[in-house]
Amino acid sequence: MWNFSVPYVLKQYIDALVQPGLTFSYSPGEGFKGLVAAKPAAAIYARGGAYGPGTGAESYDKQSYYLRHILGFIGLSDVKQIFVEPTLAGPDAKEKAVAAARVQAEKLARIF
Numbered sequence: 001m002w003n004f005s006v007p008y009v010l011k012q013y014i015d016a017l018v019q020p021g022l023t024f025s026y027s028p029g030e031g032f033k034g035l036v037a038a039k040p041a042a043a044i045y046a047r048g049g050a051y052g053p054g055t056g057a058e059s060y061d062k063q064s065y066y067l068r069h070i071l072g073f074i075g076l077s078d079v080k081q082i083f084v085e086p087t088l089a090g091p092d093a094k095e096k097a098v099a100a101a102r103v104q105a106e107k108l109a110r111i112f
Contacts, residue, residue, distance in 0.1 A: 001047040005062040014070055023074040034075025040112060041076040043067050044101065048088035080108050 006014075017023055025033045043064065051061040064081060071079050084101040087094045 001045065001049075001051070001061075001063045004060045005066055018070065018074060032073065034073055037075040037077075039076060040078045040080065041071055042080045042082070042105075042108060042112065043071070044082045044105065045084065046087055047083065047085035050086040050089070052083060052085065080112075082108070 002008075020026060023034070023036050025035055027033075045064055045067075047063070049057065051057045064083075068079055068081075071077075082101050082104045084097050087097060
């Protein structure tokens with residue numbers, strides 16, 4: 001997470017990908033339609049703090065909301081998410097978070 005959202009480099013990449021006629025279309029009758037359909041996606045988020053459910057800081061998470069919104073806009077509705085947090089809570093917490101994310105990623109890779 002970068003200032004509660006995505007890094008500018010990722011935003012630039014998203015801007016290059018989200019293009020009319022390539023990843024979405026628009027017509028007056030249908031409105032906007034994602035063209036990248038029936039494909040799974042995985043998003044792995046790294047965060048210095050903890051922003052998940054029950055932390056009290058959930059409203060600061062603009063990162064996963066934004067990425068899910070953009071991916072959904074282009075048609076990717078099956079988005080699996082893995083959160084690596086809190087990475088700034090000390091070496092032990094970071095190692096535990098990375099290990100838990102690795103387990104989740106391995107499970108996800110088997111069904112992807």
